[in-house]
Amino acid sequence: MSLSKVKHIVLVLSGKGGVGKSSVTTQLALSLSLAGHSVGVLDVDLTGPSIPRMFAIEDAKVTQAPGGWLPIIVHEADPSAGIGSLRVMSLGFLLPRRGDAVVWRGPKKTAMVRQFLSDVFWDELDYLLIDTPPGTSDEHISLAETLLQKARLDQLAGAVVVTTPQAVATADVRKELNFCAKTGIRVLGVVENMCGFVCPNCSECTNIFMSGGGEVMASDFGVRFLGRVPIDPQFLVLIETGKRPRYPKGTAVNGQDISTPSQEQNGVDETKDAALLVHKYPACSLAPIFKTITADVISAVQVIA
Ligand SMILES: Nc1ncnc2c1ncn2[C@@H]1O[C@H](COP(=O)(O)OP(=O)(O)OP(=O)(O)O)[C@@H](O)[C@H]1O
Ligand code: SF4
Numbered sequence: 001m002s003l004s005k006v007k008h009i010v011l012v013l014s015g016k017g018g019v020g021k022s023s024v025t026t027q028l029a030l031s032l033s034l035a036g037h038s039v040g041v042l043d044v045d046l047t048g049p050s051i052p053r054m055f056a057i058e059d060a061k062v063t064q065a066p067g068g069w070l071p072i073i074v075h076e077a078d079p080s081a082g083i084g085s086l087r088v089m090s091l092g093f094l095l096p097r098r099g100d101a102v103v104w105r106g107p108k109k110t111a112m113v114r115q116f117l118s119d120v121f122w123d124e125l126d127y128l129l130i131d132t133p134p135g136t137s138d139e140h141i142s143l144a145e146t147l148l149q150k151a152r153l154d155q156l157a158g159a160v161v162v163t164t165p166q167a168v169a170t171a172d173v174r175k176e177l178n179f180c181a182k183t184g185i186r187v188l189g190v191v192e193n194m195c196g197f198v199c200p201n202c203s204e205c206t207n208i209f210m211s212g213g214g215e216v217m218a219s220d221f222g223v224r225f226l227g228r229v230p231i232d233p234q235f236l237v238l239i240e241t242g243k244r245p246r247y248p249k250g251t252a253v254n255g256q257d258i259s260t261p262s263q264e265q266n267g268v269d270e271t272k273d274a275a276l277l278v279h280k281y282p283a284c285s286l287a288p289i290f291k292t293i294t295a296d297v298i299s300a301v302q303v304i305a
Helices: 021-034 106-119 138-150 165-169 172-183 213-221 233-241 274-280 287-304
Strands: 006-014 039-043 063-065 068-070 072-075 086-090 125-131 156-163 187-198 225-231
Touching: 006 021, 006 138, 006 172, 006 287, 021 039, 021 086, 021 125, 021 156, 021 187, 021 233, 021 287, 068 106, 106 138, 138 172, 156 172, 156 287, 165 187, 172 187, 172 213, 187 213, 187 287, 213 225, 225 287
Parallel strands: 006 125, 006 156, 039 086, 039 125, 156 187, 187 225
Antiparallel strands: 063 068, 072 086
16 A cells, blocks of 8 residues: 555645645655655645646656556655655646646545555655645545545644634634544644745845734644744745745845855756755745744654654
8 A cells, every 4th residue: 555654644734725835835845855854745736736836847757666656756865965855746747738727526536536545656754745625625524534544543643734814814724623623633733824024125024914813823722833934025936936036145034144145156056956945055034934844843743653
């Protein structure tokens, strides 16, 4: 069975679309692998699989082996650098055209998720992150139940719930947390994304929406608050164009200088491994934030394990 060698399965959930679930999945995956863990990402967001685009592997072709579909390798493990391997499987690889969205009815979607969980050959993994479709409808419940049936109880670490400050205000997070309770999924914690705005000129972070709601909500439900992630327009540049974001001289985040050195200085091809650059240099103001969130997720998983 394809999941038998996976140690910890973490679902990434959101009550509604566009809150940054796939971005958080991508950054968690990179942080985990850069902390030395072997990581797989399974994209079952059939409504619009964006994970291949975020890892800049949209054109990759999935192949079959006797053990199942082979996930796409983002990078191999590099023990000397303390980096674990990173592999990705997404419905996006199986769609005939880039950017196609699936318009199947519920039973067909459930069948596809079942197949994904049974037929991908993951090999040994410390963490498998599953990017789920947004929402909390009956269809999502049946998808979550399918996931739960396919994995052993000791493998199911739980869910990271992603929200935005507006979603907190409109009680979408409550729906997500109730969804977890209804389906028996443990909640590892809540991430509040797009909380505040990092100015591209001076890297000052300004709260545009009400801040702090996610933390209060998490405490009301007795779950961890994993942290808030501001909107950084440069992060969008990185994800959408695959190019390294540029910060003016003197830009610092958490006391760390992130101003962009010249390509000659860092000796890196800025058009390649862009997502990896987020953590390596770090090239984006969000890198230290995701690093802290990832450490918290690991400790939540270990408390449960
Ligand atoms: N903190 C952030 N700063 C800047 N841009 C962000 C941030 N988080 C997400 N984005 C951008 O917002 C857009 C939506 O994010 P993403 O695709 O991760 O959301 P999602 O919840 O997975 O959406 P979907 O409902 O389509 O699955 C993307 O273009 C992404 O790059
Ligand atoms: S955050 Fe700084 S650079 Fe950005 S608009 Fe305000 S003062 Fe200007």
